[in-house]
Amino acid sequence: MKKTVKCYRTFTDFRYRLLLIVVVPAAILGLRAGAGIWIGDRYAANAALAAGGMTEEILDFLCCLFLMLFDLLLDYLAFGGIAAKGTDHLGCLKTSARGIPAMAATMRADQVRRLVESVAVPLLGRVVSGTFPGAQGIRKAEEIGYLLAVSVSLYFVSTLAVSVARYWEKLEIGMSLAGLLIIVLGVFWAVGQFWPWAVLAAAASLSAGASVFFYRKMIGRWEESFYDK
Amino acid sequence: MRPGRCGGYRMQQRAPQKAAECEGNVEFTSVINGANICKKFKNFTLDIPEFRIPKGFATALVGENGAGKTTLMNILAGVRLDYQGKLEYFDEREQNVEKVKERLGYTAPGLYFMPQWSIRQVEEVCGLLFDRFDREKFRDICGKLNIGDGDGKKTVAKLSDGNRMKLMLASVLARETDCLLLDEPASPLDPLMRDGLCQMIREYLESGDGERSVFFSTHNVSDMENVTDYCMILERGRIVEQGFVEELKEKYLLVKGEHCDAEAAKQVLYSFSGSSYGFEGICLAKDLDRLAGMDVKVETATLSQISVAVMKAYTGLQLMA
Incomplete structure (x- = not known):
């Protein structure tokens, strides 16, 4: 565990970690809290708005969307093009027997960080806005199921986005991909409101599969770089 | 062995026990031995039946573009594994990959570090990957070679080709190694720095007391001549001539x-x-x-x-x- 953390700290810039682990989640939660207060005031002032009932869910989606986009952008700054073909960014890693294993440990640590944030930030968003399941008469079980479905879906979509984007050196390709994945996230979010437990099960399976698949694919790409094709 | 130009005189000075004259051919101990090294390409084959890098000397690998120099360097550094043949390092019976790579220092042209890494991050990475990496020495060399702005914040992407090569050289010279494998180290350097490179190679060899070796590929034979003791000429995948400079x-x-x-x-x-x-x-x-x-x-x-x-x-x- 210590070695993995050391590898993660070595291969990621302090600014990357500060932004991704502290600043961006804090900003999203701050905006969420502020939006919650504003909506609360508006709820009190406007019965029609209160009757809408979808506002917290829309904020959940926006929270996930921003987290995914910032994750993709900051991942590019740290690992952009690391799995790209025809480049040899890993030249220095290949000259050490520890190089590839150290980078692999960093990738694993980054995935754990992504999972924790994907689950924690949407849930904390509900806490800071005072709309966590159980509060204000919100039905607990289904809401928790929905929130977990959205969180795990966010993890799946973020994993997909960064894993694929790492195969290209250009940020534009990653951001274009993000545009497509927003639709996927939207589908999970929409369906999750009606069948939260089914979406949670599907998202969890897809997340596990995607995590393992892309991790092994990346390690395989690095090991292949020792050979000409 | 008569004193000739710089290389011959230095050879006598550095490792007299290691070179003994034998009918005009100088015998030597090897730091890397290779046998039947073969790698097939579309247009030619790298085919070296016998390969020896003399220990305690600076060996130049010379050849035209596409001769196979970089491929051979990559094979020796363990960065290319798809080849046939056998390589032995440091005359050791048990070839432990981790220990061998710890004792080798390798630089290559092109992108070698992640472009988004800062110089400080390069220092951290080298410290993680290699046991015998001296951070103080790395910073000292970076300062002497004027790499970056002195605060270590400049990223690799913002460095010129010459400064990137200097950064690579700093990263290998800051380690305790026994053999340097330098692929075209002089190519991106200005004439002043090329002279500096020759000086660094000389200092590296002299500090090793005959136990350290340098193997470098080059197009700039004239710039590197004053540091070259042994020369191999590679043409279309074969070593067509080799020998100590004085012999040649x-x-x-x-x-x-x-x-x-x-x-x-x-x-x-x-x-x-x-x-x-x-x-x-x-x-x-x-x-x-x-x-x-x-x-x-x-x-x-x-x-x-x-x-x-x-x-x-x-x-x-x-x-x-």
């Missing part, structure tokens, strides 16, 4: 003569270059007698002249008339 200079001589003798001399010389004023070329020492009767001047050839002559003899390149 005794084997290949520079001959200059008058235009009237050009036609006759052309039949004798190993390489020939003529004009309306005269001719010059490389002559094998054993063929010197055949120039008797001609008004020629015999001089010591430079390593650059010898390399070009040998490469010309083996190249498939069609040079424009």
Whole structure:
């Protein structure tokens, strides 16, 4: 565990970690809290708005969307093009027997960080806005199921986005991909409101599969770089 | 062994026990031994039946573009694994990959560090990957070579090609290694820095007391000549000539003569270059007698002249008339 953390700290810039682990989640939660207060005031002032009932869910989606986009952008700054073909960014890693294993440990640590944030930030968003399941008469079980479905879906979509984007050196390709994945996230979010437990099960399976698949694919790409094709 | 140019004199100074004359061929111990190294490409095959890098010396690998220099360097550094043959490092029976890579220092042209890494991050990465990496020494070398702005914040992407090479050199020289493998280290460097590189190589070898070796590939034979002890000339995947520089200079001589003798001399010389004023070329020492009767001047050839002559003899390149 210590070695993995050391590898993660070595291969990621302090600014990357500060932004991704502290600043961006804090900003999203701050905006969420502020939006919650504003909506609360508006709820009190406007019965029609209160009757809408979808506002917290829309904020959940926006929270996930921003987290995914910032994750993709900051991942590019740290690992952009690391799995790209025809480049040899890993030249220095290949000259050490520890190089590839150290980078692999960093990738694993980054995935754990992504999972924790994907689950924690949407849930904390509900806490800071005072709309966590159980509060204000919100039905607990289904809401928790929905929130977990959205969180795990966010993890799946973020994993997909960064894993694929790492195969290209250009940020534009990653951001274009993000545009497509927003639709996927939207589908999970929409369906999750009606069948939260089914979406949670599907998202969890897809997340596990995607995590393992892309991790092994990346390690395989690095090991292949020792050979000409 | 007579004192010749810098290389020969240095050879005597550095490792007299390691080189013993034997019928004009100097025997040496090897830092890397290779046997039947073979790698097939579409257009040619890298085929080296026997390969030895002398220990305690600076060896230059010279060859034209596409000769196989970088491929050979990558194989030696363990960065390319798809080859046939056997390599032994440091004369050890048990070849432990981690220990061997710890003792080798390798630099390559092109992108070697992630472009988004800062110089400080390069230091951190090297500290993680190698046990015997000295951070103070790394910072000191970066300062002396004027890499970045001194605060370590500049990223690799913002460095020029020359500064990236300097950064790579700093990263390997800051480690305790026994053999440096440098692929075209002089190419992106300015003339002043090339001289600095030669100085760094000399200091590295001298600090090792005969136990350290350097193997570098180069196009800039003339710039690197004053640090080269041993030379291998690679042409189309094969080592066509090799030897200590002093031996090569005794084997290949520079001959200059008058235009009237050009036609006759052309039949004798190993390489020939003529004009309306005269001719010059490389002559094998054993063929010197055949120039008797001609008004020629015999001089010591430079390593650059010898390399070009040998490469010309083996190249498939069609040079424009």
